[in-house]
Amino acid sequence: MSTSTPAASGQQTPKGPPYAPVTALLGLTPTVKVDVPICAVLMVFFLSGFAFNLTIFRRNKARGHKFLPSVLLAGFCMARNMALVLRIVWSTRHDNASLTIAANIFAAAGVIILFIVNLIFAQRLVRSIHPTFGWGRLPSLAFKALYAYVIICLIMTITITIISFYTRNPSTLNTARIIQLFSGTSLAALAFLPIPIVIATVLIPSKSLPDPFGKGSLRTKIILVLFTATLLSLGAGFRIGVSYTTPRLASNPAWYHHKACYYVFNYAIELIVVFTYALSRFDRRFHIPNGSSAPGHYSAGIEGEKRSSSTSNINDLDPERSPSYKESFRMENSP
Template sequence: MTRFQLNLRRGHKFVLSALLFGLSMARIMANVLRIAWAVHNDNARLVIAASIFANAGMLLLFVVNLILLQRVVRAYQPQIGWSKAFGWTFRLLYSGIAASLIMVVVSVVYSYYTLDSHTQSQLRCIRLVTAVYLAVLAFVPIPAVITILLLPRSFPIEHFGRGTMRIKVVLLLFTSVLLSLGACFRAGGAFIQRPTENPGWFNSRAAYYCFNYVIELVVVFTYALSRFDRRFHIPNGSKGPGDYSNGGLGGMSGQQSTDEETLSGDDDGVPSTGQQVPLKNIANKKA
């Protein structure tokens, strides 16, 4: 949150930093509630609240990665990334995340207040559906990035933020692989039911914390230490092809600084030697 506020004072608006702060707060609350539940293990409300915060926190990382994916696609393939179909696709994905959170919260809360086996079975089906959806959602950036890299480009890459586009792609792929691993572990564990007296290795505390909290911790620190608030920043008000370039690299002053020219490179990772031609100017020349 400190980084977000400092950037905001300099006119560098990057809301994703606030989302990671929200994730950190959700994780702190989840662990505090789990500790309280360990002391008062007969209090069902504590475990319900802990489950809600645990599920709500991880969804924020999925949202962050989808937003970063959207920016990378618009930089490499602006005609695809700025199309209405592409925009509506992401709106549906975000809506699915919100719906998944609501379904998980309702099913978790209701499951603690009913003993009917049929109802419990239906609630479990809801949790399985949401677990599979989130696993697919966490995996989406990987094939999407590979696809846009293989597709032929009609226009130059629209560089944005600081650093080379190659580093941005590597960061997105690395975090997506980790989040996919955690989401697939949760989905697989949800499908396999083991008796309480003979739990599987995936039911252990070590597996729970490693595939949930440790993975999320690595992702958050990866973004924080790599200064993704600078690397993935786009100019305010970007609404179409060419806006990333016209706004200037970094988007903090509207002008391209010498440091940003040195850090920003083309798709081969070679530092740029000149200003990139905005797509809108190319379109005007062709017209």
């Protein structure tokens, strides 16, 4: 979410710091009549997403199947509920600059969890299709660096949001805007990054046998990551695009500041991503054996599942668990 910098203008602003913003915010200032009903409906959906993902995690954990991305999505849903609660309270207290800061921080920070989840799945696809390369030192360090960079961008976003509300010095505000644009551009790039990673992984021929993981076809896993990454890129691209525009007074907002754009490019997109993963049972599709750390560990988990479920004839019901699964997996990825 773009953070507008409070600046001196012809309008009168409350005493501070913190100072109330005089420039148009993405989503504008919330009102009880419009925003409270919308936020209430969105909270129901995010609470459902939280309950669904947490239930899946607990049931899987009881069977020894730990799938941390379910916890991440549950945490994301709770963070979004907090952002919506703050927006509702903000709609009743427009003169509280501290509340404005908190609402903007929670609105901007939560989506980063989804970026991390998509990077995790992209990494698992790389290690599955190109196990020797994917488990190599350089790719492993590169993904760790990406995860760290996401956190750095989050810290920058929070810090700059706070600073921009606590100063009216033009030089400081200009520096804050530059850093804001840098961190926002970086986050948009990170949201998009799984797309080229997955496409390159599929197109580049593998020099080693594939290491299949989870349930379901490889094609479905690829489509899920590409679809969700495209949606998240759209939302991140819109937010940073708004940030690059010339700031406008709150009394004269542009079309892209309005509430419809705010809710569609933020919460609506995120809900689609959350429920796309949850309803497709991503906990089964993207599951890998606990402690996987080298080529062959993914498929070793599959073979273990086959042996443990042989008495219930699950292999007969799931052709992808047949002895030829690894070979069919390889053929599916052949250029």
